[in-house]
Amino acid sequence: MVEQGGDVDGTPDAPTAGSGPDRGDSGDHSVRTVAVAVTGGVFLGGVATGVAFPTLPLLDQVLGISAVMLGVILAANRIARLIMNTPAGQVIDERGARTPMIAGLFVQGLAPFGYVVGLYTPAVDLTTLPVVGTVSAPGLVFVLSRAFWGVGSAFVFVGAFAIITGVTTESTRGKWTGYMRGGQSLGFPAGLVVGGVLTDVYDVQTAFLVAGTLALLAGVVAVVVLPDVRASAGARVPLRELPALARSTPGVVPIGVANGTIRLLFGGVLLTTAVKYAAELELTAGSLTAAGVSGLMMGGGVVVASVATVVSGRLSDRVDRRALVTLPAFALLAVGFAALAFVPSFLGVAAGVALVGAGTGGSGPALLATLGDIAPAGETGKFGGLYNVFGDIGLSIGPLIAFPAVAAVGYGATYLACAGLAVGCLLLVNATLLGTGTDGDPTLDADAPGPAATTPDPDPNTDDD
Structure with missing residues (x-):
């Protein structure tokens, strides 16, 4: 590590x-x-x-x-x-x-x-x-x-x-x-x-x-x-060789795929379909119509995601295997989309959005911190960029597939498919980050200096580079 x-x-x-x-x-x-x-x-x-x-x-x-x-x-x-x-x-x-x-x-x-x-x-x-x-x-x-x-x-x-x-x-x-x-x-x-x-x-x-x-x-x-x-420390890897380096570093591609799937599900599918789903169910709350209700629910989901992000990040430092934290997070993500599909009511949608938010926030820090743990010497930036590439791909294709899917099979089947993707991520993480031992053990190696120890610029306020 x-x-x-x-x-x-x-x-x-x-x-x-x-x-x-x-x-x-x-x-x-x-x-x-x-x-x-x-x-x-x-x-x-x-x-x-x-x-x-x-x-x-x-x-x-x-x-x-x-x-x-x-x-x-x-x-x-x-x-x-x-x-x-x-x-x-x-x-x-x-x-x-x-x-x-x-x-x-x-x-x-x-x-x-x-x-x-x-x-x-x-x-x-x-x-x-x-x-x-x-x-x-x-x-x-x-x-x-x-x-x-x-x-x-x-x-x-x-x-x-x-x-x-x-x-x-x-x-x-x-x-x-x-x-x-x-x-x-x-x-x-x-x-x-x-x-x-x-x-x-x-x-x-x-x-x-x-x-x-x-x-x-x-x-x-x-x-x-x-x-x-x-x-x-560490030899610099040209950008053109990054795909090969990512493939040769266990865990990097699964982490990227998981991040891309999370962004597709939350930012790409749920955010783009929530208003129309609320309108189809004719959800109201006081003077709020579907637009206001969906906005309120999505805002609540983002707050839940933020809280889950902080909690899961701290928790990932305390467990033997950091990626263990992602397993309940992906399970919450799947349950949230299942709730949206099976409980088409105000409470069902509110609970589903909150669970999806908790799953989204709960999985992100552990994935990103694990990437930092396993990134080769001198390649943290490129691996962080690769992580964001997967996320942006998910965010970009989510809206492209969400509306055609809803038009073809309806909201329920679309959300169930999203739940299936979350379960797929759970299995992927279990088979790769946990199954092959690529996930870091913070309790064992926290004090061990590694080849990628970082050094400061002699004067961080003057950028000679």
């Missing part, structure tokens, strides 16, 4: 490589400071994403663009991130995580200001494309701005993973990974609320400006706090 814990420069009493869980309070405080800063950065980035998101679907009315063009705008960031995930990991492995992550945060911060530019761009038609239709100048500005955001988010997500992996040992990695993922989970719904209120009380431009300001604030915090953590 590969121990990634290492030196943290730029923070007092930094822990040393292989110091393990018994480092003094000052060392733990140093790791806590860095981990909280990373969590705060991804949380503010999530808030900024959420603030802008409620206003983006209104662009067809504001700019007079086609529905297809609106879809291209909404998907541009995900497409850009999918392309940039592994190159971002390559850069982070070669130059350290601090500078790329800070750059990513500022790139994210500038993107919403690009949205404001798009609002004031003259409505000039540039060209006409098949399927998409007319491409206007404002539409192109929004597509480029969304792609800009996607590039930044790739560096933020992979950088956050690399830093958390670099400053923790196997005895604490699950806990801090859980907090980091919990911050990601909570940021987006918090931003949705703020963005909706700002758009209603003020206007679209105000929401965009607040989104950009929050993301820039995350970058400023990162400049002050983040250290530069990089792997000092």
Whole structure:
């Protein structure tokens, strides 16, 4: 197993490589400071994403663009991130995580200001494309701005993973990974609320400006706090050889497949079908119609997922085999979708969404922390990027298959198929991460220095690379 814990420069009493869980309070405080800063950065980035998101679907009315063009705008960031995930990991492995992550945060911060530019761009038609239709100048500005955001988010997500992996040992990695993922989970719904209120009380431009300001604030915090953590050992692997390296490292592909399936089920299927399912069941609560009820339930599911993320991360540090935590999580995921299929009522849907949220949150930290445990020396960034590639693929194909599946076989059968996929993940993890011994044992190796011990940049506040 590969121990990634290492030196943290730029923070007092930094822990040393292989110091393990018994480092003094000052060392733990140093790791806590860095981990909280990373969590705060991804949380503010999530808030900024959420603030802008409620206003983006209104662009067809504001700019007079086609529905297809609106879809291209909404998907541009995900497409850009999918392309940039592994190159971002390559850069982070070669130059350290601090500078790329800070750059990513500022790139994210500038993107919403690009949205404001798009609002004031003259409505000039540039060209006409098949399927998409007319491409206007404002539409192109929004597509480029969304792609800009996607590039930044790739560096933020992979950088956050690399830093958390670099400053923790196997005895604490699950806990801090859980907090980091919990911050990601909570940021987006918090931003949705703020963005909706700002758009209603003020206007679209105000929401965009607040989104950009929050993301820039995350970058400023990162400049002050983040250290530069990089792997000092291990031969560098060219990006073109990453697929072969992933296949040769036991557990990496199953972890990626499991992550992609989780994202497909929660973000790809449930989020896109919840409103229509609630409408078909004619669910109401007081003055709330199907849209309000589904939004309330999904918000509750995200909160449950965030709590489960923190709990499961800490729990994964205490069990002999970290991947054991994923087994009940996948079981909850399967039971949640089964409840949606078999109990088509207000309570059934509410309970099903909550269980799916618990399963989603409960599985993520253990998978990501396990990836950090087994990542070869110097390849943490590329493996983190590969992990996100699987997740973005799941998020992208989920909506593409969800609506055709519902139209063909109905909601019940579709949700049962989702439950089957969750069971498949449970069996996959049991057969690979647990069955072959690739999962780390944090209680045995937490104090053992490994070949991937990390070393800091001599001065994390000056980036000579």
